[in-house]
Amino acid sequence: MRRFRTIAATSAFALALTALAAAPASAFTTGTSGESGEQEYVVLFTAGTSSAAAKAAVTAAGGTIVSENTDVGVATVRTTDAGFEAQALAQGAIEGTAQNRIIADVPDDAVSGEEAKKIDEAEAETRAGGGATPAAPAAAAKGKGAALTAEPLAPLQWDMQQIGATVDGSYKVEPGSKKVLVGILDTGVDGTHPDIAPNFDNAKSRNFTVDIPYDANGDVIDGPCEDEADGSCTDAANVDEDGHGTHVASTIGSPINGIGIAGVAPNVTLVNLRAGQDSGYFFLQPSIDALTYAGKIGVDVVNMSYYLDPWLFNCASNPADSLEDQQEQQTIVKAMQRALDYARVRGVTLVSAAGNGATDYTKVLSDSSSPDFADVEGEVAYPRDLLDPATCISMPSEGKGVISVSSTGVSKRKAYYSDYGNGYIDVAAPGGDVYDTPTNTRDIGKAILAAYPKALALESGAIDEAGNVLVDGVVKSCDAAGTTCGYYQYLQGTSMASPHATGVAALIVSKYGIPDVIRGGKYLPAAIVDARLRQTAVDTACPTPAAFTYTRITPAGATITATHTCEGNLKQNGFYGNGIISALKAVGK
Structure with a gap:
């Protein structure tokens, strides 16, 4: 996935999910449409x-x-000068340039009607359908003072049970603090969802993107701006037309309110820092602006379940790339690292998904997906082989100071799709594995259940106008009175693992943070949060044998096998890093 290709666990026709939206334009808005021959660059x-x-x-x-x-x-x-890049690099004040992705002016006869969104093989097979386990009655548990009662869909949250984020676990020790801000760098957040709204800070939320209708090849990216409800290319801060960001936010901080589920940190404050396009692309400038804004307003933790487009791996000197492309990739890494450093030194803990490519990031790499966005007509991805992992890195997951999270299934095995590598993975967390079953067949209930925007569920055909669920992999939950209902979908991916780690990081700040006298709220240095997250993770050894073979029997009856080799020891290895995170241990038990 561009947002690390989240692997959807809903039916194929249920997830014709498209775009998304987010906040009023921020102080960092980028340019709008370009004139013919006009280009935009991000200049470092x-x-x-x-x-x-x-x-x-x-x-x-x-x-x-x-x-x-x-x-x-x-x-x-912005420039119309074809020689701008070379002339810019001749200036001592300019270190690098990268093409910016903006609204493209594409002639009507060049519009192909094709969608440029990517669905990888793993995502495609998990969209083939499959039943979801019905909810069991909610359990009750005693807490300190008032009793804590499990949410209606808690029995479906095997992920929270795996990390001890339950009513008889971390919730009664430390459910999180409203003073702790968690930033969601994603495709947007549905701030009106009943299982997000109580914890959503609309005033602080921002959208740092502008819709891109088409790429230079005429392929649909975000779609025509006139098709938007407001007819503009700038979306509001409480909208998510993709569903990815809402799912992530829900996993982190859905409240305990008698509806649906509870997140890892049910009392924290959620802030939408939209950096992703409707289509799931994530470009450099919005990510930089979101991170610097997070550092300014006192955000404590950010979740980044994506990689920066258009390059999966940014290589400093790969011979298959042109000199211009090499220079662009160098600029992306340098500029993004500056933004990561800016945020981290201001107390922002940085958490990122490791990726869904089933690849060992510490070995020689290959990439046939980049560049995945056409800046000029005719531009397409091309094979890039024998990539040196020392000089070809994915951002932000390989950025300095970033916590990279791999994904586990219900049995605690590393998920079949999760990227890995000893020295690359910092911690592991539940992200779902629908083939983690005794028969190696698909079970949607082994993915992660979290909030699903109602508007998107309607648009995709997952529910009807009366609110009835029509497809597998989508669940409805209402309050005791039956007057307020929310919808939830199953997804799997390292995008789902990362927010579990983000939630635990937020609990650590809630428990051990001190008052932030400058920006309000709480403060705890990112290095301390990082160390606590790792130290309290549960040591998990490599499988025996270390070369683990995954077997998947698809709904069509095909058998697929793949072998991943885990390197390292009990304390640190390529599948689990320093271990599987623990919400309960992190807050003192």
Whole structure:
């Protein structure tokens, strides 16, 4: 997935999920549509460059600054000069450039009608349908003071049981603090969902993206802006037309409110920091702006379940890439790392999904998916083999200071799709594995259940106008009075594992954080949160033998096998890092 290709566990026709939306434009808005022959670039300035010197350098190179993020020395620049890149790199004040992805002006006769969204093989097979286990009656448990009662769908949350985030586990020790802010860098969050709204901070939420209708090949990306409800290319901060960001937010912080599920940290505050397009692409400038904003407003933890497009692996000097593409990839890594550093030094703990490519990131790599976005007509992905993992990295998961999370199934095995690697994986968390069954056949209930936007469920045909569920993999839950109902879907992926770790990190800040006298709320250095998360993770050894063979029998009857080799020891290895996270141990038990 571009957002690490989340593997949907719903029926095929139930998940014709499209775009998404988020907040009112922020102070970091990028450009809108470009004139014919006009290009936009993200320009990285040399450290210490003044704003005046930066402007002068851009002007000398033939460009105009559209917006500037002075916190990390990055600007969005527009130009009609075909020689801009070379001229920019000749300026001492400019360290690098990368093409920015903006609204494309595509002639009507060039529009192909094809969608540029990607669905990988694992996602496609999990969309083939399959039954979901019905909810059992909710259990009750005694807490400190008032009794805590499990949510109606808690029996379906094997993931929370795996990490001890239950009413008789971490919830009664530390359910999280409203003073702790968790940022969701994703495709948006449905802030009106009844199992998100009580914890959603609409005022602090932002959308850092602008819709991209088509790419240069005429393929549909986010779709025509006039098709949006408001007819614009800028979406609101409490909308999610994709469902991915809402699912992530729900796993982190759905409240205990008598509806649906509870998240890992049911009392924390959720902030939508939208960095992803409706179509699931994630580009450099929105991610940078979201991270610097998070650092400014006092966000404590951010979840990043995606990789930066258009390159799965950003290589410094891969011979298969042109010099221009090499330079762009270098710029992406440097600029993103600046933003990660900016946020982390201000107390933002950085958590990222490891990826769903079933790949050992510490071995020689290959990539046939990049570049996955056409900036110029005719541009397509091409094979990139023998990639050196020391010089080809995926961002943000391989960024310095970022906690990379692999995915486990219900049996605690590493999920069949999860990327891995000794030294790459920091911790593991439940992300679902629908083939983690005694018969190696598919069971949707072995994926992760979390909130699903009602508007999207209606649009995709998952429910009817009366609110009745029509497909497998979608669950409805109502309050005791039956007047307020929410919808939930099963998804699997490292995108689902990462928010479990994010939730535990938020609990750590809630439990051990001190008052933030500058920005309000709580504060705990990211290094301390990181260390506590790792130290309290449950040591999990490599399988025996270490070369583990996965067998999957698809709904069509095909048998697929793959072998992944785990390297390392009990304390640290390529499948689990420092272990499977534990919400209960992290807060002191």
